[in-house]
Amino acid sequence: MSNNVLLCRSDEYLGKELAMFSFNGVLMAISKQKLKDVKNLFFVNRENYFIKNGLSSPVVVQIQVTNRCNLSCRHCYVSSGKANSEEMSDQEITKLLLDLRSWGVLKIQWVGGEVFTRKGFLNLAQYAKELGFEQSLLTNGVFFGLKNKDKSIFHHCWDLFYTIQVSVDDFGDNFNQFVGRKNVWAIVFDAIDNLSQSKPKNKTLSIATIIRPDNILAIPKIVRLFDGKIDLVRLGKEIPTGRSLNTQKLTIEALFNSWEEVLSLRKSDVSVRIGHPFDKNVLQKSTLLPSDWKSDNGARTFMYIGSDGTAYPFPLLVNIKGFCGGSVLKDDLDSIWLSKAFKSYREIERKDTGCKNCKKECQIWPRYHFIYNHSVNLREKPFSHPGCDL
Numbered sequence: 193m194s195n196n197v198l199l200c201r202s203d204e205y206l207g208k209e210l211a212m213f214s215f216n217g218v219l220m221a222i223s224k225q226k227l228k229d230v231k232n233l234f235f236v237n238r239e240n241y242f243i244k245n246g247l248s249s250p251v252v253v254q255i256q257v258t259n260r261c262n263l264s265c266r267h268c269y270v271s272s273g274k275a276n277s278e279e280m281s282d283q284e285i286t287k288l289l290l291d292l293r294s295w296g297v298l299k300i301q302w303v304g305g306e307v308f309t310r311k312g313f314l315n316l317a318q319y320a321k322e323l324g325f326e327q328s329l330l331t332n333g334v335f336f337g338l339k340n341k342d343k344s345i346f347h348h349c350w351d352l353f354y355t356i357q358v359s360v361d362d363f364g365d366n367f368n369q370f371v372g373r374k375n376v377w378a379i380v381f382d383a384i385d386n387l388s389q390s391k392p393k394n395k396t397l398s399i400a401t402i403i404r405p406d407n408i409l410a411i412p413k414i415v416r417l418f419d420g421k422i423d424l425v426r427l428g429k430e431i432p433t434g435r436s437l438n439t440q441k442l443t444i445e446a447l448f449n450s451w452e453e454v455l456s457l458r459k460s461d462v463s464v465r466i467g468h469p470f471d472k473n474v475l476q477k478s479t480l481l482p483s484d485w486k487s488d489n490g491a492r493t494f495m496y497i498g499s500d501g502t503a504y505p506f507p508l509l510v511n512i513k514g515f516c517g518g519s520v521l522k523d524d525l526d527s528i529w530l531s532k533a534f535k536s537y538r539e540i541e542r543k544d545t546g547c548k549n550c551k552k553e554c555q556i557w558p559r560y561h562f563i564y565n566h567s568v569n570l571r572e573k574p575f576s577h578p579g580c581d582l
Contacts, residue, residue: 197232197324201251201296204242205481211235212251212480214298214326216394217354219251221480234324236296241526246485246492246538249529253292254301254507256499257285257313261305263332264372265361267402269434269508270498272305279499280521285316288497288520293323295525300325303507305499308335317352326354330400332371333358336386337379346390355396357426358384363410363417370407381417388421398424403446403469404438411450412457419462427454429469429556433511433563440564444575451578469561472552472579484542488558491538495529503528505537508560512568540570550580 200213200222210221227233241248258279261272280288289300300320307313308331320327329349336358339345349356360380362370367377384399391397399422401407401414415425427450430436430443447469454468485492490506497503498510501521509515517523517531528534540559542550554574555561562572574580 199298199324201236203238238296249296250495252299252494253297254496256303258305258310259499260309267436271435276499301328303330328355329353330357333380333383337383357398360399362407363413397422400426402428402430403450405446408450419464424465427468469555470577483553487553491534511566
């Protein structure tokens with residue numbers, strides 16, 4: 193099979209003239225007339241399906257290939273460490289990839305646990321590439337840090353993934369303590385250094401840091417250490433679910449306490465982009481998809497599949513009763529997408545919350561930010577913060 197297969201899909205939402213595809217992770221529209229001359233095209237027609245406030249099927253699916261992990265981060269929302277007792281086999285995942293392609297999915301995000309603790313993971317990713325999927329990878333980096341002598345593995349992975357994200361949630365010895373393993377900080381540093389040196393210009397290398405009360409002072413150290421090596425530092429809000437023990441109040445206070453530090457970094461001589469949950473952009477009208485579907489894509493354009501095949505609107509909902517839409521090993525994909533669990537998440541719109549008068553796109557609007565100790569209030573009103581119009 194050719195490695196240059198182009199996945200493309202129509203949708204009732206897009207109308208009769210346009211089709212959608214993904215290029216380096218960005219969803220784009222193309223006239224159907226132009227597709228006539230495209231070779232190795234795999235086209236899915238979803239024009240006869242319509243749902244309210246979402247696409248007829250997701251364009252992005254995140255697959256957890258294993259819950260096994262070689263680290264034990266204190267905030268892990270899936271409480272990774274040991275593999276789940278009924279994790280999908282290679283055969284089940286390869287069949288799932290075929291089904292997802294026929295359903296109109298364009299992008300696969302691979303997550304764990306740690307993906308590289310699953311034997312043969314790269315074979316699955318290679319198969320997905322041959323099917324035409326664009327792919328991204330979320331990892332703790334240990335695998336890449338231990339592969340210093342095998343440079344070919346870095347080039348192979350950059351051929352498979354348009355973006356690789358490494359979790360870096362603290363600095364130095366504090367990082368070792370946070371992930372529960374001695375001397376791993378140096379391994380992760382080597383991983384990012386190796387990935388940086390081998391990265392093509394059109395690919396993206398990022399690190400993800402969850403903001404906590406005890407790691408705010410580590411943020412400038414992390415940014416400066418990896419400045420010039422990576423493209424983006426993604427700072428995120430801690431969600432008190434899974435292994436996280438922090439209260440919702442502390443996670444919000446940490447965001448406020450880190451904001452001035454981030455503004456100061458942006459004004460300094462660092463060149464790396466820094467993203468913070470308080471960042472707000474003016475809502476842009478799009479001919480493709482609404483801005484709301486980008487800022488809160490769960491059950492609209494996105495679906496999460498756990499290592500046992502269970503499906504959720506968003507990964508952070510896995511510990512909350514009532515949000516499992518079914519199993520991809522037992523249920524029809526359309527029935528999962530139209531399930532009560534997915535509908536209940538999808539029906540919440542910006543106009544239903546305190547953001548209704550806000551004219552800016554905000555990362556705090558998505559429902560999963562309001563998880564409290566393994567439960568969620570979908571209609572929780574976002575809190576005012578810097579740059580907020582409330």
